[in-house]
Amino acid sequence: MSVERNTRELEEGIEKDFSGKMTYGSYLALDQLLSAQHPVSRPEHHDEMLFIIQHQTSELWLKLVLHELGAVRKRLREDDLRAAMKGIARIKHIQRSLTEQWSVLATLTPSEYADFRGSLQAASGFQSYQYRAVEFLLGNKNAGMLQVFESDPQALELLSGLLGETSIYDEFVRYLHRRGYAVPDELLHRDVTQAHEFNPGLVQVYKLVYEHAAEHWDVYEACEELVDLEDNFQLWRFRHLKTVERTIGHKSGTGGSSGVGFLQRALELTFFPELFAVRTEIGK
Ligand code: HEM
Numbered sequence: 001m002s003v004e005r006n007t008r009e010l011e012e013g014i015e016k017d018f019s020g021k022m023t024y025g026s027y028l029a030l031d032q033l034l035s036a037q038h039p040v041s042r043p044e045h046h047d048e049m050l051f052i053i054q055h056q057t058s059e060l061w062l063k064l065v066l067h068e069l070g071a072v073r074k075r076l077r078e079d080d081l082r083a084a085m086k087g088i089a090r091i092k093h094i095q096r097s098l099t100e101q102w103s104v105l106a107t108l109t110p111s112e113y114a115d116f117r118g119s120l121q122a123a124s125g126f127q128s129y130q131y132r133a134v135e136f137l138l139g140n141k142n143a144g145m146l147q148v149f150e151s152d153p154q155a156l157e158l159l160s161g162l163l164g165e166t167s168i169y170d171e172f173v174r175y176l177h178r179r180g181y182a183v184p185d186e187l188l189h190r191d192v193t194q195a196h197e198f199n200p201g202l203v204q205v206y207k208l209v210y211e212h213a214a215e216h217w218d219v220y221e222a223c224e225e226l227v228d229l230e231d232n233f234q235l236w237r238f239r240h241l242k243t244v245e246r247t248i249g250h251k252s253g254t255g256g257s258s259g260v261g262f263l264q265r266a267l268e269l270t271f272f273p274e275l276f277a278v279r280t281e282i283g284k
């Protein structure tokens with residue numbers, strides 16, 4: 001080791017011959033991953049690379065969120081609440097990372113974005129099938145959303161599949177029923193292709209849990225985990241909205257919507273309305 005030269009020597013045992021062996025790059029398919037950035041602006045705009053990578057990293061994290069949500073749903077079906085909560089804890093960290101990432105894109109000024117926005121044509125995040133899949137898995141179903149995927153059979157298959165399946169919230173509610181809580185019957189037989197709608201009877205179930213937390217500790221903790229999940233999702237939506245506002249102001253979106261106004265209305269959506277409603281009822 002030569003401290004003077006500020007150089008670390010390689011150790012004897014360090015692998016150098018990778019002929020026919022798996023490497024870091026081959027394992028991670030880096031050749032594919034790192035050759036998948038294709039700016040479309042001509043002449044190529046410097047900042048389009050930021051725009052592409054911000055979206056690609058978001059989609060990679062969304063892929064993991066979907067993977068974990070699938071496992072959470074399975075664990076709930078198997079009555080393994082603790083394992084399900086482990087999955088939610090991981091998802092919450094991913095969500096924080098996704099929300100934090102907006103500050104990178106916020107360095108894109110309106111003038112820089114305007115220089116290549118025209119090249120994006122009608123492409124828009126509205127067409128992110130993984131984002132829609134997350135919304136469906138959390139319980140905000142909307143069959144109308146499938147229309148933009150008519151020309152993408154794989155996305156259509158994933159989303160129409162999820163539309164007809166139970167959400168995380170459906171499974172949580174069914175789990176509560178199996179545990180003996182007085183879950184209203186209509187929730188157990190609801191049409192799962194529709195968005196979950198507010199149910200006052202379920203608020204009463206949560207009221208019991210929150211007012212006697214010590215006797216319902218694991219369920220109480222699980223409820224708060226779900227509240228965190230929704231809270232984090234809304235924070236992502238809010239940061240998206242604010243980034244859009246500072247970048248394109250009140251222009252309409254490339255996807256054809258009114259833009260900021262349309263995104264604002266998504267902030268009124270809720271996945272687990274009863275878990276928020278119970279807050280008003282506690283101590284009454
Ligand atoms: C400067 C950057 C961005 C701008 C100006 C922007 C703008 C917009 C606008 C105007 C919409 C509404 C749909 C439309 O008419 O196009 C939208 C939707 C959406 N964008 Fe972005 N966006 C940006 C970055 C991102 C990033 C980095 C993501 C990450 C994946 C993203 C994901 C989405 C999603 C998922 C929707 C659908 C939201 C919903 O249905 O409520 N956007 N965006």
Ligand SMILES: N[C@@H](CC(=O)c1ccccc1NC=O)C(=O)O
Nearest residue numbers: 120123124125126252253254255
């Ligand atoms: N909807 C954006 C365009 C946009 O942001 C976008 C374009 C192509 C691929 C992803 C995008 N991201 C999010 O909407 C706009 O209206 O400027």
